[in-house]
Amino acid sequence: MSSKNFFKTLEKEVARIDAASVTKRKEHLIEGFTKEASPKAIINGKYYRIFNSNDYLGLRHHRKLKKAEHQMTELCGTGPGAVRFISGSFKVHRDLEKALADFHGQDDAMVFSSAFATNLAVLFSLIKGQSKDSLLESKALVISDELNHRSIIDGIRLANLPSDQKAIFKHLDPKSLEEILEKNVKKFKRALVITDGVFSMLGEYQDLKKLRRIISRYDKQYPEGVLLVVDDCHGVAAFGKTGRGTEEISGARADVMVGTLGKGLGADGGYVAANQAIIDYLRESAATYIYSNSISPGTAAAALMAVQLIDTQTGAKLLKSLADNLTFIKKELLKIGFQFAAESIHPIQAILIGDTAKTKALTQKMFERGFIVTNINYPVVPKGKDEIRVQISASHNKTDLKAFLQNIKEVGEELGII
Ligand SMILES: Cc1ncc(COP(=O)(O)O)c(C=O)c1O
Structure with missing residues (x-):
């Protein structure tokens, strides 16, 4: 009953x-x-x-992506068979990660089952250590644009921070970000500034150059600096002359770039690209990477083909x-x-x-x-x-x-x- x-x-x-x-x-x-x-x-x-698809370049129907997917599926099967650290890591996963890192001008990248899963684990891991033995102090201030995507909101929620450790800056308002950083100098070990690159309700973008200018000013005032995390799921392969997204449009770089393979890149899955220290740490700590299957080898091959294609005449x-x-x-x-x-x-x-x-x-x-x-x-x-x-x-x-x-x-x- x-x-x-x-x-x-x-x-x-x-x-x-x-x-x-x-x-x-x-x-x-x-x-x-x-x-x-x-x-x-x-x-x-x-x-x-x-007229409501995120397949901005039409790549999901491209014959080269389909062929790459079929060939890899013939070679490796339809699913990964296990999580990455058991026996689910394929050469094509690593090739894709290298291609994504190069595409974004970063040291390395990691592929996840989705960008949602990427945000959950990346944000949690950069905010908090994974266990009581972790050397990561959880005294991080997290500052998020008020209209950020649900996956960012949930990634921050997972860390279960007290209210003084979380702040929301006004949508697309660098001044509001500056006020928050100023107010919190000396209170926190580090700060994470998190924003969507493109906001999908209205198609607006965050001017990363304006954020970067402010972040550079405050970086030295926090002992472990101020990190800019950008989720550019709608920007990559849609925005900018070479498809580099919001970084290209605004002429400034993210420290941590989160993207999806399932929109402009025409395949499926998510990724993070960053410097070696961040990626090595995330491979040891990101729960949705460690304890959840990655994308199938065929999907990885299609995504790899998409990343390669963008930099050709076809792209x-x-x-x-x-x-x-x-x-x-x-x-x-x-x-x-x-x-x-x-x-x-x-x-x-x-x-x-x-x-x-x-x-x-x-x-x-x-x-x-x-x-x-x-x-x-x-x-x-x-x-x-x-x-x-x-x-x-x-x-x-x-x-x-x-x-x-x-x-x-x-x-x-x-x-x-x-
Ligand atoms: C800004 C943003 N982040 C993350 C996601 C999630 O992407 P995925 O479908 O790869 O999980 C989306 C998709 O709607 C998005 O718009």
Whole structure:
């Protein structure tokens, strides 16, 4: 009887979530993709152009990634078979780590099952020692941008810090970071500043140069310095002339770079790149690396191919197509009469609708016309800031973009949005 009561509570909780309009579980099930240069998703036998994918360069359908994955799977099997330190480390994992380290100009890198898992372990390990024998003092101050990704928030939560050891700086506000660092001089051994590179709700980016200037000033005032940790999951392979992401756009480096293999790089998994001291320590301490399977060898081979491809002419062409598509769609959306919820130079473009019912209706009507976009509504965003999030890819061709613009114009007019 008692567990029945628990299940009833769970049902009520799900009903509460549904009533609050933040339901996530009613997903579209994609059955496959058409075999075109600009692939369409197949859902219930119908074709859809996807305008809400993180596959910014279209690499997940690239023949070279698929071939690399197939060949490695033939050679090594479909799964890693064990965690890394038992018998789950493959040469391709290490090759990928070396390629990622080179790509970011760092000494070394480590691959995890996801960027979420990376953030959990990296943040916990840099904040705290793993055992009572650890030489790492836990007197670290952690300073996080107020709109950081959930995986960062949870990584900090794991460390279970007292409130005086955690601080939140105002979103994209270096002055606010400076005030916190100033206030805490002499109180802590070291400070960790943690931020998303690109913020995925609106496509804004953190200007790392501005943060770096402040960090350099305070580095000597904390005995173990001030470390800049950047999660650039949406920046890498999407942003910057060579796809180096927010570092490239803002002209400054992170000390610790967290990325995903599952967005612009077209594969799956997460990684951290940093200097040798940090990576050696993390290989000994990051729980989701040590006690959880890594990605399969085939996935690692696909990701390795993606990292290699970015620095070739093919990569440069894809990055250029992405930039051209972005310029075109932004200009045309403004011409049609839409407004953006924020200024973004990233392939994430948030169209401001400002009305919950109209935002949902627009998403639904676009779906009926064969286009998938994401609606982001109150209470996820403040009242009156409801938006349609559109994500542009290098795999969209001019026909896709023009069809999208024509349809969103017609739907926008029908709903009285423009
Ligand atoms: C900023 C940021 N960090 C981490 C993640 C998690 O990435 P992954 O899917 O590799 O776990 C995401 C994905 O949504 C993200 O946007």
